[in-house]
Amino acid sequence: MHASSVYNFAAGPGVMPREVLLEAQRELLDCRRSGMSILEMPFTGAEFQNIADQARRDLRELLELPPHYHVLFLPGGASTQFSLLPMNLLPPDGRADYVDTGHWSRKAIAEARRYVSVNVAASGAQHGYSRLPCRRYWQLDPQAGYCHITSNETADGLAYHRLPDTRGVPLVADMTSDFLSRPLDVERFGVIYAGAQKNVGPAGLTLVIIRDDLLQTAWPACPAALSYRVQIDSDNRFNTPPIQAIYLAGLVFRWLRSQGGLKAMAARNRRKSEALYSYIDASDFYACDRQVADRSRMNVCFHLAVPTLTAEFVEQARCQGLLNLQGHPAVGGLRASLYNAMSEAGVDALIAFMETFAARHGRARRRCG
Numbered sequence: 001m002h003a004s005s006v007y008n009f010a011a012g013p014g015v016m017p018r019e020v021l022l023e024a025q026r027e028l029l030d031c032r033r034s035g036m037s038i039l040e041m042p043f044t045g046a047e048f049q050n051i052a053d054q055a056r057r058d059l060r061e062l063l064e065l066p067p068h069y070h071v072l073f074l075p076g077g078a079s080t081q082f083s084l085l086p087m088n089l090l091p092p093d094g095r096a097d098y099v100d101t102g103h104w105s106r107k108a109i110a111e112a113r114r115y116v117s118v119n120v121a122a123s124g125a126q127h128g129y130s131r132l133p134c135r136r137y138w139q140l141d142p143q144a145g146y147c148h149i150t151s152n153e154t155a156d157g158l159a160y161h162r163l164p165d166t167r168g169v170p171l172v173a174d175m176t177s178d179f180l181s182r183p184l185d186v187e188r189f190g191v192i193y194a195g196a197q198k199n200v201g202p203a204g205l206t207l208v209i210i211r212d213d214l215l216q217t218a219w220p221a222c223p224a225a226l227s228y229r230v231q232i233d234s235d236n237r238f239n240t241p242p243i244q245a246i247y248l249a250g251l252v253f254r255w256l257r258s259q260g261g262l263k264a265m266a267a268r269n270r271r272k273s274e275a276l277y278s279y280i281d282a283s284d285f286y287a288c289d290r291q292v293a294d295r296s297r298m299n300v301c302f303h304l305a306v307p308t309l310t311a312e313f314v315e316q317a318r319c320q321g322l323l324n325l326q327g328h329p330a331v332g333g334l335r336a337s338l339y340n341a342m343s344e345a346g347v348d349a350l351i352a353f354m355e356t357f358a359a360r361h362g363r364a365r366r367r368c369g
């Protein structure tokens with residue numbers, strides 16, 4: 001199989017822009033004419049500092065980030081932030097609201113409970129996580145130090161398309177799987193964090209964006225290298241940052257700017273996901289049972305009317321160069337992740353394959369259109 005004829009629908013690490021990979025390959029032995037590979041660069045040197053500064057500037061521009069928000073490049077993945085949020089944002093007797101919308105918010109809740117008192121303000125459990133919990137019934141704690149949401153549930157295929165009103169309580173969002181997929185009203189958030197390996201690219205890097213007034217001294221038990229305050233005070237150089245991942249993320253930020261920024265991404269992501277959802281909805285061979293208003297544009301979760309064919313679907317798709325279409329193990333079914341770097345041609349190829357597969361199995365009747 002040749003890389004240029006393959007479409008990778010993996011949920012994470014996910015597809016990277018080809019231009020970015022080519023550039024990283026070109027520069028691997030000699031990064032920015034330094035004579036060094038990015039793998040060999042001292043993190044305190046001017047060469048890497050330029051790379052990190054540029055990445056930070058490009059990210060700030062993409063998000064139109066106001067000056068009172070800090071950007072941190074941290075190691076450890078989004079799961080590490082599940083524990084770091086309470087230790088960095090709350091006192092030891094603190095309270096936090098969490099909204100349970102699926103697999104990843106449950107993980108965040110379980111971890112936060114080890115540290116602070118957690119109020120699950122609402123849960124999608126009673127609807128089998130087929131939709132977001134209705135806003136009217138959220139039971140927010142006015143004393144909570146923050147309210148945590150998962151803006152895109154990667155495994156369940158749900159996303160917020162309208163932000164909740166938390167009545168002055170700082171909103172904290174795990175944006176791991178939709179960060180930079182659309183423009184963001186940053187000022188609505190206290191903290192945004194994202195593991196980079198879904199929609200940004202390289203694993204090993206977590207982006208944390210934090211509003212200045214929320215910064216405080218972390219708990220004594222919090223590792224200094226993972227304290228937001230310590231890292232900000234040391235210019236994100238308290239210890240060796242994940243420098244190759246930062247370099248690659250910087251190339252992705254550049255690429256996003258060259259593609260027209262987040263507005264252009266949002267329009268393209270909407271077209272891609274609408275094409276796939278409308279094909280699925282019109283078919284009686286495939287189905288998506290997520291409520292239309294809450295469907296993710298990043299992770300399209302669906303299933304076959306004949307679930308016994310799922311493994312065969314995934315395998316035949318793989319043979320056609322359409323990779324990693326199996327659903328999350330905790331959820332089952334199928335999932336196509338349509339991150340920024342997935343082209344519209346990739347979605348067209350997937351739909352064409354789905355048509356052929358359905359026709360071959362004799363259940364291709366279209367309900368309408």
Ligand SMILES: *Cc1c(COP(=O)(O)O)cnc(C)c1O
Nearest residue numbers: 077078079080104154176177195
């Ligand atoms: C993948 C994912 C995580 C976990 O990320 P790690 O970097 O592997 O810890 C957390 N939240 C969401 C929404 C995810 O998609």
